[in-house]
Amino acid sequence: MKRTRGLAAVIAAGALLVAACSDDKTTDSTTAPSTADTAVETTVATGETTVETVADTTPVTEPVAAGWVVDTDICVDADAANAPIEGTVKIGSVMPLSGGAAAAAFAPVKDGYEAYIKYANDQGLLGDVKLEVTIEDDQYNAELTPGAVAKQIDAGVNIFSGIIGSPNNLAVRDTLNDNCIPQLAALTGSPAWGDVADYPWTTGQLVPYSVESAVYAAQIAELYPDGAKVALFHVNNEFGQYYVDSFKDLADEYGIEIVGEETVEATDSNPPTAQITNIAALKPDVIMAVPLGAQCISFLNEVANAKAANPDWTPATFLTNTCASSLILGASGQAANGLYTSSNLIDVVDPANAALPSVAEYLAYMDSVGKASVAATATAGWTTAEITVAVLIQAQASPEGLTRASIINAARNFTFTPSLGLPGVEFKMNGEDDPFLAESLVVRQYAVAADGSGTFTDIGKLITDFES
Amino acid sequence: MKSLVSIREGGLANWALRLGAAAFVIGLVFWVPTSAGAGLISTAIEALTLMSAAMALNLILGYTGQISIGHSAFLGIGAYTTGIMVSRWGLSPWITFPAAFVIAFVVGVIVSFPASRIKGVYLALVTLALGLVFPQLLTWKKLSWLTGGGAGLPNDDSQLQTTGFNIGRKSGQMQHFEIFGWDPFGDLRRPDNKAAFWYWIAAVVAVIVYLVCRGVVKSRVGRSMVAIRDNETAAAVMGVNLVKTKAMVFGLSAGLCALPGCVIAIKIGSVSPEGIASLTVKGAITFLIVMVIGGAGSLWGPVIGAALYVFVTEKTGEWANDDAIPALIRPLFAWAKVPPGDGIFAILLILLMFVAPRGIVGVWNQYSSRIVRVLPRPAGAVGPAPMAVAVMSTVTDSEREPE
Numbered sequence: 001m002k003r004t005r006g007l008a009a010v011i012a013a014g015a016l017l018v019a020a021c022s023d024d025k026t027t028d029s030t031t032a033p034s035t036a037d038t039a040v041e042t043t044v045a046t047g048e049t050t051v052e053t054v055a056d057t058t059p060v061t062e063p064v065a066a067g068w069v070v071d072t073d074i075c076v077d078a079d080a081a082n083a084p085i086e087g088t089v090k091i092g093s094v095m096p097l098s099g100g101a102a103a104a105a106f107a108p109v110k111d112g113y114e115a116y117i118k119y120a121n122d123q124g125l126l127g128d129v130k131l132e133v134t135i136e137d138d139q140y141n142a143e144l145t146p147g148a149v150a151k152q153i154d155a156g157v158n159i160f161s162g163i164i165g166s167p168n169n170l171a172v173r174d175t176l177n178d179n180c181i182p183q184l185a186a187l188t189g190s191p192a193w194g195d196v197a198d199y200p201w202t203t204g205q206l207v208p209y210s211v212e213s214a215v216y217a218a219q220i221a222e223l224y225p226d227g228a229k230v231a232l233f234h235v236n237n238e239f240g241q242y243y244v245d246s247f248k249d250l251a252d253e254y255g256i257e258i259v260g261e262e263t264v265e266a267t268d269s270n271p272p273t274a275q276i277t278n279i280a281a282l283k284p285d286v287i288m289a290v291p292l293g294a295q296c297i298s299f300l301n302e303v304a305n306a307k308a309a310n311p312d313w314t315p316a317t318f319l320t321n322t323c324a325s326s327l328i329l330g331a332s333g334q335a336a337n338g339l340y341t342s343s344n345l346i347d348v349v350d351p352a353n354a355a356l357p358s359v360a361e362y363l364a365y366m367d368s369v370g371k372a373s374v375a376a377t378a379t380a381g382w383t384t385a386e387i388t389v390a391v392l393i394q395a396q397a398s399p400e401g402l403t404r405a406s407i408i409n410a411a412r413n414f415t416f417t418p419s420l421g422l423p424g425v426e427f428k429m430n431g432e433d434d435p436f437l438a439e440s441l442v443v444r445q446y447a448v449a450a451d452g453s454g455t456f457t458d459i460g461k462l463i464t465d466f467e468s
Numbered sequence: 469m470k471s472l473v474s475i476r477e478g479g480l481a482n483w484a485l486r487l488g489a490a491a492f493v494i495g496l497v498f499w500v501p502t503s504a505g506a507g508l509i510s511t512a513i514e515a516l517t518l519m520s521a522a523m524a525l526n527l528i529l530g531y532t533g534q535i536s537i538g539h540s541a542f543l544g545i546g547a548y549t550t551g552i553m554v555s556r557w558g559l560s561p562w563i564t565f566p567a568a569f570v571i572a573f574v575v576g577v578i579v580s581f582p583a584s585r586i587k588g589v590y591l592a593l594v595t596l597a598l599g600l601v602f603p604q605l606l607t608w609k610k611l612s613w614l615t616g617g618g619a620g621l622p623n624d625d626s627q628l629q630t631t632g633f634n635i636g637r638k639s640g641q642m643q644h645f646e647i648f649g650w651d652p653f654g655d656l657r658r659p660d661n662k663a664a665f666w667y668w669i670a671a672v673v674a675v676i677v678y679l680v681c682r683g684v685v686k687s688r689v690g691r692s693m694v695a696i697r698d699n700e701t702a703a704a705v706m707g708v709n710l711v712k713t714k715a716m717v718f719g720l721s722a723g724l725c726a727l728p729g730c731v732i733a734i735k736i737g738s739v740s741p742e743g744i745a746s747l748t749v750k751g752a753i754t755f756l757i758v759m760v761i762g763g764a765g766s767l768w769g770p771v772i773g774a775a776l777y778v779f780v781t782e783k784t785g786e787w788a789n790d791d792a793i794p795a796l797i798r799p800l801f802a803w804a805k806v807p808p809g810d811g812i813f814a815i816l817l818i819l820l821m822f823v824a825p826r827g828i829v830g831v832w833n834q835y836s837s838r839i840v841r842v843l844p845r846p847a848g849a850v851g852p853a854p855m856a857v858a859v860m861s862t863v864t865d866s867e868r869e870p871e
Contacts, residue, residue, distance in 0.1 A: 074637045076657045098785075098809070137785050142736050142743035146663075147514060151507025153659050167620070167743030171736040174630070178637045178657035198629075198638075236607045237742045238619035265604060266618070266742050 068412050068431025070200050072405050075180035085158050085402040089126070089392060091117070091133045092157035094148045094172075095164045096140035106164055108374035109187070110135050112381025113162055115369050120389045126396060131389070142167035149175065159184060159407055162205070162384040166190040166238050169202070177201045182408045184391060185384045185437070190242065194435035196412070203411050203429065205384055207321075207344065207438045209239070210246040211466045213288075215342055216318045217247060219443045219459065220286050221254035223316060231260040231279040231315075233272070233299065234290035243290045243320065259284050264295055271298040273305075280306040286316045289323075296323035297332045304335035316340060321441070326350075326376050329446055329454055337448040340459070342441040344425045345383065345418070347456055349376045358419040383418050387427060387437070390416045424462045434468035471841035482842055497671055501664040509663035513735065515778040516670035517728035520677045521746070522759040522770030524724035527681050529756070530764035531690065532717050533697030534583065535591050537752050538598035542722040544747030545572045546729025548606065548621075551631035551739035552614060555622035561633055561734050565673075568730050569723040576722025580715040587700075599749040603741035620740025632734035635662060666735045673727045674771075680724060682767055684717075693717055697765075725755075761817055763829030772828050780816075781809035 072078045093113065096106045117133045120126065134157065136148035145168040149160065159182040163169050169186040176183040177199050185205035186193050189212065193204025220228050232247065234240035244261070251258055260282045262275035272295070279287060291299045296319065303317060317339045323329070324341040326349045346353050353359045362382065366375040394410035396402045414437075415428040427437045441463055444456040475481040500512045525539045549568035553559040579598060583591050605611065607618040616623045621631055628634055635642045635656045644651050645665060653661045684690050692713050695703035704710055732746060733739050745751055754777070762773025786792040787808055793801050801808050824831040 076637070076655060139745065140742075141745040142738065142740075143514065143732055143746060146736060147507065147510030150505070150510045150659050150663055154505035154507040165743075167736070167738050167740055170738050171743070174636060174737060175657075175659055175662065178635070179659060236618040238740060241617055241619040263609075263618075265607065267603075267748070 068196075068409070068433075070180075070405055070408050070412070072180055076178055078180070081180035081404045082400070083403060084400075085404070086129075088130045088132050089159070089402065090155070090157045091131060091388065092149065092152035092155075092160045093133065093135045093162045094138045094145050094152075094160075094168060095135055095162070097135070097137035098139055106140075108377040109162070109164065109381035109384070111371045111374050112366075112378030112383075113385045114381075115366055115371055115378065116382045116385035116389070118369060119365055120385070125389055126392060129392075129396065129402065131392075133385075138165075138168055140165055140168070142171040145169075145171045146175065153179075153181070157181075158404060159388075161185050161388040162187050162381065164188070166192065169193075173199055173202050180404055180408075182404055182411065184407075184411055185387050187380070187384060188239075190238070196432040196435045200412070201408050203408075203435075203437060205387065205437055207441055208436055209243045211436075211439050212321065212342060212441060213243055213247040214250055214466065215441050215443060215463055216288060216340070217250040217254040217256060218463070219340065220256060220288075220316075220318065224255075224285055227255040227257060228285040229257050229259045229282070230286045230288050231262070231282055231284035232258060232288050232290075233262045233264070233275060233279060235266050235292040235295065236263040237266040237292070239292065239322075240290045244288075247288060264291065264299075266292055269294065269298075271302050273302055276302040276306050280310055280313060283310075283313050284315055286318060288318045290320050291323060294328075296328045300329075300332040300335040300339070324444070324446075324456075326454065330452075333452060334448050336446050336454060339446050340443060341446065342443050343456070344422055344438055344441050344462075345379055346420050346422060348379055348420065350455055352455065362420060379420050383420055386418055386420075387416060390414075422462060424464070428467070430468070436468070439466040439468070440464045471837055472839050474841040474843055477842050477844050485840070501667045506659040506663040509660065509667050511778060511782050513663070513667050513670045513731075515775050516667070516674045517731050517746075518754070518758060518778060519771045519774035520670075520674045520728040520731075521725050521751075521755045522762070522774050523674075523677045523681050523767075524721045524727075525755045526759050526764060526767075526770045527684065527693075527724070528717055528721040530759060530766070530769070531685055531697060532693040532714065534714060534718065535588065536595040536718075536721075537592055537749065537756065538579075538595035538600075538602070539721070539725050539755055540599045540747050540749055540752035541602035542572045542576060542725035543729035543732075543751060544602050544606065544741075544744070545575060545722075546726030547631075547733040547739045547744055547747055548615060548729075549726065550730040550733035551616075551621040554733075555626040555628050555631045556614075558627040561730070564733075565727060565730050568726040572726035573719040573723035577715050577719035579722070580718035581711075583718065584711045584714045595752075596749065599752045603748050606741050606747075616740070618740070618742075620738060620743060622738060630737040631739050632737045633665075666731070669734065670728070670731045673731055677724045677727060678767065678771070680720070684720065685767065689713065689716070757813065757817055761813075761820055761827055763827030766827070766829040769827050769829045776828070777813060780813055784809035784812060 072081045075081045095110050097110060113135065114133060117131050121131050134152055134155065136152060138144040138148050142165065145163070149172045152160070160172075160176060161184040163172070163183065164187045166188040169183070169188060169190075170192065173183065180201055183202040185203060187205055189206040189209040190204065191208055191210060193202055194208070220230065230251070232244050234244050240263070248258060250256070260279055262272070262278055264272050264275060276299070287303065289299055300317075300319075307313060307315075319339050319341045321342045324343055326347060329336040346356065346359060348359050348362060354363075362379070363372070363375055366372050366378065371378060391407060391411045391414060392402065394414065395406040398406045398410060400406040412429050412431050415426055417426055421427070422442055425438075425440055428434060429437050442461065443459040443463070445459055446454055446456055448454045475485070501509055504512070521539065521543055524542075525536060528534045528536055546568040549571055550561060550564040553564045553567060554561050579595070583594055586594065606615045606620075609617060611617075615621070622629050633642050633656075637643070637657055643656055645653055645656060653665045656662050656665055685693070692703065692708045695706060695708055696710060696713060700710060729747065732744055736743065741748060746754070758773035758777045759770045760773070761776065762771065763769025787801055820827065824834075826833075
């Protein structure tokens with residue numbers, strides 16, 4: 001009996017091992033339809049116009065006169081950087097697809113990204129050129145990012161795009177810049193992505209944390225013209241620290257007094273009861289909060305509890321836009337009512353936006369690829385892929401055609417209106433003069449109805465003051 | 469139980485087997501950086517750093533029987549020693565290795581004193597607390613002047629924008645690594661050359677850790693360790709100084725565990741608790757799992773366990789996509805929307821513990837002896853090893869050496 005049982009266990013373990021070791025690799029790649037040429041011409045030709053409303057939803061790429069040009073002489077292999085890319089553009093990325101809470105939060109980004117690449121191939125946005133994307137998993141662990149990137153370089157990836165996480169992007173920035181491989185649309189708001197002189201091949205996508213905190217500081221000053229007492233609550237990592245440091249730097253300028261600061265560890269999933277109790281004891285006018293992922297929900301619930309326990313205390317709550325998804329705020333229920341946040345993208349699950357052609361097309365496409373369930377949180381990935389493809393289209397239309405150098409030149413001389421962007425939002429970069437892609441935001445307030453549904457209301461106009 | 473072949477320990481056939489195994493390992497170690505691409509080399513680096521940490525843990529847990537679930541802290545000490553010394557003070561990464569060893573050794577010895585008063589699950593809890601507190605300490609605001617706080621290093625205050633070698637394309641940056649005029653790696657800015665450079669650093673560290681572990685285990689101290697593991701009271705009666713031995717082994721294990729931390733900091737060029745999973749308690753549990761699966765209390769156990777762990781997690785990395793899962797087992801894992809590598813390893817762990825509590829090395833020792841049995845030298849034998857005797861086995865179960 002013991003022998004049989006042991007044998008069965010060994011066979012099962014062996015089967016798992018064999019299965020784990022068998023090679024059955026696939027990548028997302030589709031062949032461009034025959035209408036490809038027409039689609040490219042149309043897209044490039046629309047470059048002269050600017051989209052003023054979201055009703056006109058065609059993403060617009062505006063070719064910019066090539067002012068800034070990357071120096072390929074210092075590349076390890078300058079010939080490779082200037083070699084034409086023909087047939088297929090291989091796009092690589094690294095995202096946290098496993099490893100806990102981060103995977104759950106970021107998995108939809110992958111879905112959105114792959115969906116848009118498929119869409120671009122279906123629409124033939126690059127003509128005869130096919131797009132192929134491979135997204136590796138680094139479990140949000142920067143130890144694994146260099147290996148994932150190296151593996152993709154071995155596989156002949158031409159560009160990288162949408163790598164998630166500051167330490168993760170930093171871990172491969174030197175290698176990609178030394179080898180002149182574009183590292184586009186890093187999905188973090190670290191100021192590090194604005195170093196064009198030292199790292200010309202690396203561009204960021206998100207609004208820099210410093211800009212977002214400045215937008216909130218300005219809004220707080222408007223709400224409290226006589227000065228505001230603000231308590232800070234933030235996650236104790238690179239994201240939170242950059243954020244509050246930027247906010248503190250601006251405090252005096254906007255008449256803000258920082259009365260308290262509480263932190264939560266990035267890995268802490270417990271409700272921040274003690275931290276919010278400490279903040280409530282200070283009775284600040286405003287809580288400026290920078291939590292992470294599911295911490296957004298527990299933070300809002302704890303603030304609601306503290307307010308209930310202190311009826312005379314009604315602080316305004318400002319929450320970073322990383323929390324401003326319908327998924328997170330919806331899960332917070334009434335606790336999210338009245339909070340301030342910001343965005344530069346359309347809320348695709350707001351019924352008021354359902355009729356917008358861009359939203360309708362996006363939702364329909366996500367449904368067609370079986371990703372309707374994650375459509376609300378996949379917009380980030382969709383937009384990242386859309387930006388990447390727009391850069392490629394612009395590079396393709398350049399005199400050099402598609403090369404790694406022309407791609408980064410296009411990215412650094414770039415003006416683009418994303419299909420899911422709010423009216424007036426333009427993503428643009430201009431060499432060293434404007435190293436950040438997105439610097440416009442609108443402050444929004446979230447209102448929760450009695451039935452639990454929530455809607456955003458824009459507070460004022462799109463803030464473009466920080467655009468370079 | 470009968471064996472097909474029996475050979476004498478120290479005999480010609482025994483040496484031939486040893487040399488063959490050594491040649492295979494050395495050949496593999498050289499084949500990876502010279503023939504593989506940067507991707508595979510990077511995977512090998514992960515395996516080497518993991519096996520170094522697991523070997524260090526094996527010293528205290530596998531051989532001395534002292535449970536530690538906090539070795540991630542010692543690896544973190546190594547990573548942050550390198551990070552601070554390189555990015556804050558501009559020192560060479562090379563000198564951070566001995567510095568990290570000494571610092572971790574001292575911390576390990578300090579931790580061992582309270583640990584020497586307790587054992588079993590209580591010791592596990594103490595070390596678990598160490599593993600849990602260490603990342604919090606790194607992000608503690610009052611230490612941010614040193615550690616960079618939550619953002620880690622390098623930061624704006626850093627002298628260098630890296631915690632590793634300042635490899636880059638600009639003048640003044642490192643582009644070649646020459647040894648007395650010899651440039652073994654070529655242009656270090658190339659991904660494969662850079663990966664090979666890191667690989668050899670990781671490989672040398674792994675070899676050093678292995679040799680130190682081997683030297684200790686085969687020495688009188690090693691016998692004391694095993695005696696403590698098997699029966700503390702008996703060891704004390706036999707004259708083993710429990711406190712001193714535990715302190716020294718804990719310190720040595722901690723110091724060795726810091727070395728792969730230095731490698732990680734050099735390789736990724738930045739350090740933060742969020743960016744390096746190995747310095748959180750998840751890392752400590754991973755060290756523990758690979759050591760147990762490979763075979764606790766054996767020199768090669770952590771090596772095999774780490775290689776297997778990295779191999780399995782690497783191969784299953786694409787399984788978030790259902791189509792990437794082999795058809796045969798797709799129904800088992802298609803429901804999981806994340807790569808199930810850790811889950812598969814957990815199942816392997818359960819199964820192996822069920823059938824082979826001594827790990828893969830234990831299984832190997834058990835079944836390989838049915839083919840080739842190495843007969844030990846006669847007790848008290850001195851002088852040169854006897855001539856190898858390879859005979860068709862007539863060894864019976866009664867002659868089987870105790871495991």
